[in-house]
Amino acid sequence: xxxxxxQAIADPTRRAIITLIALQAMTPNAIADNFHTTRQSVxxxxxxxxxxxxxxxxxxxxxxxxxxxxxxMKEIDKWLDQFRKIWETRFDQLDKVLxxxxxxxx
Amino acid sequence: xxxxxxxxxxxxxxxxxxYITREFDAEQSLVWDAFTKAELIDQWIAPKPMTAKTKYQDxxxxxxxxxxxxxxxxxxRWAIQEYTSITPKTNxxxxxxxxxxxxxxxxxxSEWDHNFSEQNGITTVNISIYNESLERMEKILDGxxxxxxxxxxxxxxxxxxxxxx
Numbered sequence: 422x423x424x425x426x427x428q429a430i431a432d433p434t435r436r437a438i439i440t441l442i443a444l445q446a447m448t449p450n451a452i453a454d455n456f457h458t459t460r461q462s463v464x465x466x467x468x469x470x471x472x473x474x475x476x477x478x479x480x481x482x483x484x485x486x487x488x489x490x491x492x493x494m495k496e497i498d499k500w501l502d503q504f505r506k507i508w509e510t511r512f513d514q515l516d517k518v519l520x521x522x523x524x525x526x527x
Numbered sequence: 528x529x530x531x532x533x534x535x536x537x538x539x540x541x542x543x544x545x546y547i548t549r550e551f552d553a554e555q556s557l558v559w560d561a562f563t564k565a566e567l568i569d570q571w572i573a574p575k576p577m578t579a580k581t582k583y584q585d586x587x588x589x590x591x592x593x594x595x596x597x598x599x600x601x602x603x604r605w606a607i608q609e610y611t612s613i614t615p616k617t618n619x620x621x622x623x624x625x626x627x628x629x630x631x632x633x634x635x636x637s638e639w640d641h642n643f644s645e646q647n648g649i650t651t652v653n654i655s656i657y658n659e660s661l662e663r664m665e666k667i668l669d670g671x672x673x674x675x676x677x678x679x680x681x682x683x684x685x686x687x688x689x690x691x692x
Contacts, residue, residue: 431543504545505536507574512534512549514571518561519553526557 426497429473434458435466439489442476446488533651547654555645558652559616562641565592573597588613593630607632608639618642635659 430436434456441447441455453463467487470476475493479486532550539546551558561567565581573579576599584592590610595603605626612620624636635658642653 501538504538508536508547508549509534510574511571512551514575515561516532516551518567518571519551519557522557522561522567523553 426473426475426493429469429475430497432466434462435470438463438466438470439475439494442487443489446479446486448484448486452487532649543658545654545656545658547652547656549652549654551650551652552648553650554648555616555643555650558650559643562643562652563619565594568592569594586610586613593626595628603628605630611638616643 430439437456438452441452449460449464449467452467453460456463467476471478471487473493475490476487477490479488532552533548534550535546535548537546538544553561561571563586565584565586569579569581573596578597579594580597581592581594584590584594586592588610592608592610593605594608595605597603605628606623607626607630608621608623610619610621612618618641620638620640622636622638624632626632637659638657640655640657644651
């Protein structure tokens with residue numbers, strides 16, 4: 422199932438999980454220890470993040486470790502950066518329009 | 528143009544809102560006109576190489592602006608802006624929604640809020656854009672980048688043709 426990546430990071434708990442595992446790969450239990458919530462709820466968040474390919478799972482023995490997909494996070498930054506650039510271009514154009522308007526007023 | 532004018536762009540994904548702040552080296556009434564008069568909006572709102580055209584505008588509460596963003600290939604993307612609140616020279620709010628060329632709106636839109644203030648001849652504009660869905664935002668951007676990419680590949684083709692001569 423493919424999910425909207427922005428929906429994934431719209432939730433504050435999921436954002437906190439991302440911040441945690443950005444530092445090091447962690448097991449679901451270790452992640453749950455950081456939240457006042459049930460292990461099930463953390464598992465649900467991890468499942469959503471995995472479906473969005475924002476986190477990846479790695480097996481070490483019987484334990485599953487979750488870590489961050491850095492490239493996927495970069496995709497979000499890139500996307501936002503493009504949006505920002507559109508506005509930059511727009512406003513540069515507006516600066517020119519305003520300076521013409523000023524001259525016409527004089 | 529040297530540009531020391533403030534530009535701030537932040538996205539609050541949880542609130543599905545984009546916040547934009549920009550200063551302009553012009554008095555408030557000019558900036559207000561540039562944001563609210565269709566013939567002026569059309570001159571800057573479409574990032575080059577896109578262009579914008581307004582079919583009609585009725586700038587009053589409940590009134591609309593029906594306009595299109597046009598790609599270099601002539602592809603038109605129509606949208607409707609409905610003005611929901613206007614306080615002359617200081618604030619206006621509108622609801623923006625994509626539409627077809629016959630003015631039939633798509634289901635989701637965005638709510639725009641613009642605030643204008645002036646200090647020492649510099650006008651600050653604060654814009655917040657609330658999107659009902661972030662997927663929609665992604666779609667807007669996709670349209671823009673496709674427009675840009677197309678014109679870039681046109682340029683590449685042109686350069687390739689020229690270099691063969």
